[in-house]
Amino acid sequence: MMSNIQNIEPKKVFQWFHTLNQIPRCSGDEKRVSDFLADFAKERNLEVYQDKTYNVIIKKPGTVGYENANPVILQGHMDMVCIKGKGSKHDFTKDPIELVVEGDTLRANNTTLGADNGIAVAYGLAILDSDDLKHPPLEILVTTSEETGMDGAMALSNEHLSGKTLLNLDSEEEGIFLVSCAGGANMITTFKIEKENKNGEGLEVKIVGLKGGHSGMEIIKQRANAIKLLGRILYDCNVKDDIKLSKIHGGTKHNAIPGEAEATIFTENIGETKKIIEDITKELKEEYHIEDSELNVDVQEVSIDEVYTKELSDNLIDFIVMAPDGVQYMSKDIEGLVQTSLNNAIIEEKDNNIEIITSVRSSSSSSLREVLNVLATIAKRTNGNAEESSAYPAWQYDEDSKIREKCVSVYEELYDKKPEVSAIHAGLECGLLKEILPDTDMISFGPNLFDVHTEKEHLSISSVKRVWEFLLKLLENLK
Numbered sequence: 164m165m166s167n168i169q170n171i172e173p174k175k176v177f178q179w180f181h182t183l184n185q186i187p188r189c190s191g192d193e194k195r196v197s198d199f200l201a202d203f204a205k206e207r208n209l210e211v212y213q214d215k216t217y218n219v220i221i222k223k224p225g226t227v228g229y230e231n232a233n234p235v236i237l238q239g240h241m242d243m244v245c246i247k248g249k250g251s252k253h254d255f256t257k258d259p260i261e262l263v264v265e266g267d268t269l270r271a272n273n274t275t276l277g278a279d280n281g282i283a284v285a286y287g288l289a290i291l292d293s294d295d296l297k298h299p300p301l302e303i304l305v306t307t308s309e310e311t312g313m314d315g316a317m318a319l320s321n322e323h324l325s326g327k328t329l330l331n332l333d334s335e336e337e338g339i340f341l342v343s344c345a346g347g348a349n350m351i352t353t354f355k356i357e358k359e360n361k362n363g364e365g366l367e368v369k370i371v372g373l374k375g376g377h378s379g380m381e382i383i384k385q386r387a388n389a390i391k392l393l394g395r396i397l398y399d400c401n402v403k404d405d406i407k408l409s410k411i412h413g414g415t416k417h418n419a420i421p422g423e424a425e426a427t428i429f430t431e432n433i434g435e436t437k438k439i440i441e442d443i444t445k446e447l448k449e450e451y452h453i454e455d456s457e458l459n460v461d462v463q464e465v466s467i468d469e470v471y472t473k474e475l476s477d478n479l480i481d482f483i484v485m486a487p488d489g490v491q492y493m494s495k496d497i498e499g500l501v502q503t504s505l506n507n508a509i510i511e512e513k514d515n516n517i518e519i520i521t522s523v524r525s526s527s528s529s530s531l532r533e534v535l536n537v538l539a540t541i542a543k544r545t546n547g548n549a550e551e552s553s554a555y556p557a558w559q560y561d562e563d564s565k566i567r568e569k570c571v572s573v574y575e576e577l578y579d580k581k582p583e584v585s586a587i588h589a590g591l592e593c594g595l596l597k598e599i600l601p602d603t604d605m606i607s608f609g610p611n612l613f614d615v616h617t618e619k620e621h622l623s624i625s626s627v628k629r630v631w632e633f634l635l636k637l638l639e640n641l642k
Contacts, residue, residue, distance in 0.1 A: 167264045171624050173631045175292065177269075180285035184260035184277055189245040190311040192256065193217045196241050200284075200305055209291065216318040217241075217307045223291055225300040232299035232642045236326035236603070237290070239283025239333055240309035240592065244416055248273040248618035270621035278622045279615040280309065283332030286634060298638040302326050309333075309592060310418060312349075312553035316595040327603050328566050328641065330634070331593050334609035335380065337626045338578075340570050341607040343586035344594055345379065346531065346557035347524040349417055350538045352547045353516040354479060357472045365409060365429045365467040366436060368396060372457035375422030377616045378506035378522055379589025382420070382490060387455045389413050389424035390507045392447055394483030396460065397426060399443050401480050406430045407470040408479060414509035417522045417553075419616045421508060429470045437462060478545040479517060483507070485541045486521060492530055494586075501588035503530040505538075519547075524588060526557050558594040558605070560586070566604045573637050608633075 168177050188196040197217035204211035210222040219241070225232050245255040251273040253261075261272035270276055287303040290296060302324055307315030334341050370389040390413045400406045406428045413424025430436040444460040451458050470476070488507050494500040503525035510519045521538055525531035535551060542549035561567075567584060574582040593605045611626040613619075 168262050172628050175289040176285050176631055179288040180281055181262060183281045183284055187256055188241055188243055189255050190242040190308050193242050193307045212323045216315050218315045218319055219305045220323050221291060221303040223301045226297050229299045229642060234300040234302050234326040235641055236302045236304050236324060236329040237287050238304040238329055238331045239280045240306045241284055242308055242310055243277035243281060244275050244310050244616045246275050246618055267624050268621050269624055273618050275618060276620040278612050280333045286332055296635060299641050306592060313555050313592055313595055316592040319599060321599045324600060329603050329605040331591060331607035332609050333591060334607045335612040337611045337630055339583045339585050341587050342567055342584055343560040344558040344591040345524045345526045345588050346555055346594055347590050348554035349552045350521045350523060350535055350549055351552055352519045352542045352549045354475060354547045356515050356517060357475050358469045359472055361429055361470040362468050364433060365427055365465055367427045367463045367465045369425040369461040371423050371461055372459045373422040373455050375420045375617055378418050378420050379524055382504045383501050385454055385489060386420055387451045387458060388488050388507055389421040390483060390510055391488050393424040393426055396440055396443055397480045398484045400436050400439050403439055404430050404432050404436045407473055408476040409467045409470045412511045417508045417520050420506055427465060427467060429467055482541055482545040482547060491534060497586055500586055502526055503534060505534055555590050556594040558591060558597055564604050566606045569640060570606055573640055577633060577636060
């Protein structure tokens, strides 16, 4: 389903975006797209490097008049969050992303679109594939596994990078230049599974219909977290009916607010437990009638043959209820910016444990440590084991940034208005890249993307065109 994408501008950008979306590229499955990028470079006799984690660096000389200019790094990531909507039969391991054009909107067919961050890669490929553009020497850096912990950027060395200016194209709001980002870490809490036989009838409780979204960009919207809502329901049931859990899971990605979660429970009083769930469901629907108007709780009677022990059931419910979630502190430096937040992202059975992954973000290292300590304490009090993983640094604001000044001046020249210079409450690879390229001046920008990390992800076609025009004009001015 190409749906007229061949007719929209800029044609070369969307041509390469379409080509990218023929190649499966979920996080952790990037070898095929990485090999494609390397082959693309070799076919055009461009210098290319591919490392063991499948990061790719492609170099292109400066055009006439720019041969001796300082190299510029254009950077994005090749992987995408792979989520499909209810009823979709899409197989992300082999099926192309089906693209649909609707007016100024480009979306996928009930799956994530992959514009985060395929559109950055498409910009880079379009420039590399052109011979009529003006630009300094370029180093196109495309990293892997950004969405699952920035593993590619973590493994990157500076051996083949010499650029002193880096343009990160992984932002989602046109006209906003990002100059700082949050750092963060995941807290992984595990509970050893202990089961006992219990034949009888139980209830399957499902939280459905939530919007979810990116746990950094959209945490400020205070959308419901399905795991936290499930915990509230289970807590009420446990206090009033003394339940045991049989199964529990929810969430799919560490950086996505979970839109669904479910548990199977054993109760001696099915009718009474149903009434408890019905009552709290009404309360939750009222509480979230603005942010998550489609919230629903499905309850079905099921047969069960084993349950978690009472101690484990109580500990899991208590941990979920006590774990903080959402915005914790707002920035005191930048109005409207979240400083510290956390997202109870995933709960699942894994390796004979119940594993709970909580993603914590903050632009303050001390605040980050506080929240991690809170989670560790709650884990200790509920007989869980907490370990930190996937830590990444914040990207600090640079008061003397020349590329920030250049971006602002070029933007004002093109559009006769000032852009917004801001920070983001999410992890950008700039934080990690700054560690290996400390003398490189960095900035991040991109076109308007919406509902990323959900099956409703879409982009503005006209915005992609404007950012393309801005990018080319900026490169022209970087002599």
